[in-house]
Amino acid sequence: MRLITIWVVPVSGTMSIENASTFDCPECDVIAPSASVPYDALGYAVCPSCAYSATPTDDR
Numbered sequence: 001m002r003l004i005t006i007w008v009v010p011v012s013g014t015m016s017i018e019n020a021s022t023f024d025c026p027e028c029d030v031i032a033p034s035a036s037v038p039y040d041a042l043g044y045a046v047c048p049s050c051a052y053s054a055t056p057t058d059d060r
Contacts, residue, residue, distance in 0.1 A: 027052040 021034040025047040038046050046053045 023047070025050065025052050026054075 023032050023034050023037040023045055025031075028047060028050040030047060030049040032048055034045075037048055040046050040053055042055075044053045044055055
């Protein structure tokens with residue numbers, strides 16, 4: 001997941017910041033808003049397009 005900062009400058013000259021978090025799937029390269037990504041029973045994000053879910057690996 002990555003955090004994207006979007007700068008918005010209204011006509012009045014003041015500036016506001018909006019942060020949008022996204023999910024980036026390493027399998028199918030889909031980028032989706034994190035609020036629309038489901039999670040499995042263990043709390044891992046599941047890709048809404050291909051159902052990819054990253055889980056811990058046993059790298060001992």
